[in-house]
Amino acid sequence: MHKFYFKKKFDQYFLKDHNIAKKIVNYLSFEGYNTVVEVGPGLGILTKYLLKLNNKTDSCNHIFLIEIDEKLICFLRKIFPSYRDKIIHRDFLKWNPEEIHLQNFAVIGNFPYKISSQILFHILKYNQYIPECIGMFQKEVAKRITSRKGKKTYGILSVLVQTFYNVKYLFTVKKKVFFPTPNVQSGVISLKRKNEMIHCNKNMLFQCVKIAFNQRRKKLRNSLQLFNYIQNFHEIPFLNKRAEELSVNEFLQLTKEIEIRK
Secondary structure (H helix, E strand, O other), X not given: OOOXXXXXXHOOOEEOOHHHHHHHHOOOOOOOOOXXXXXXXXXXXXXXXXXXXXXXXXXXXXXXXXXXXHHHHHHHHHHOHHHHHHEEEOOHHHOOHHHHOOOOOEEEEEOOHHHHHXXXXXXXXXXXXXXXXXXXXXXHHHHHHOOOOOOOOOOHHHHHHHHHEEEEEEEEEOHHHEXXXXXXXXXXXXXXXXXXXXXXXXXXXXXXXXXXXXXXXXEHHHHOHHHOOOOOHHHOOOOOOEHHHOOHHHHHXXXXXXXXXX
């Protein structure tokens, strides 16, 4: 590690505890999929245990690595030569799984703190292909993702992720197991896609949730004034509540009501 030049723009903090790496990988369920995409493999500590799993069981048949740092791509291809064709030099936020014909795969990774929310939104964009995600985030972000209505941490990420996935906070990871040492703790969470379909427009849902929480102290009748032109706007349920008071299902109902009346 001491020979590697860390790039601040990539927000690089590498896990060095093998027990934690193994523990994270072992949370993959392989229920209904046999392909795993690792985001930001770095020096390959999670990759090592993914490949061990791959060699031991038939449940994991395909592993792809997506890394943005060109120097790390060279390093990974050197230490995992038999997988060099599955090591992809790309920005995950610009990656489309359809490019390599992937339609059913899990995502795993020690996600860079600065773009972890963007990574989640990218996963939601392709959620029809991603039945499961095991990810390490800044602890504060992990708590927001798994938060429930009424809590201060409940927000845009909470509602949108929980609309499509059952979420679970798995465990906390201390600072000392990373190199270099970050200023914050991390948290590992599990996302398992829900079986039920949402019966409203996905883009409309995202718009409603974002607008509502961007003015979270206002009641919805005021924060959602963008829609006050629609028929019988003031009769829509939940408008007397604030965003943090609505459950995931209530946000879905709200979106349906707006759609019906538009």
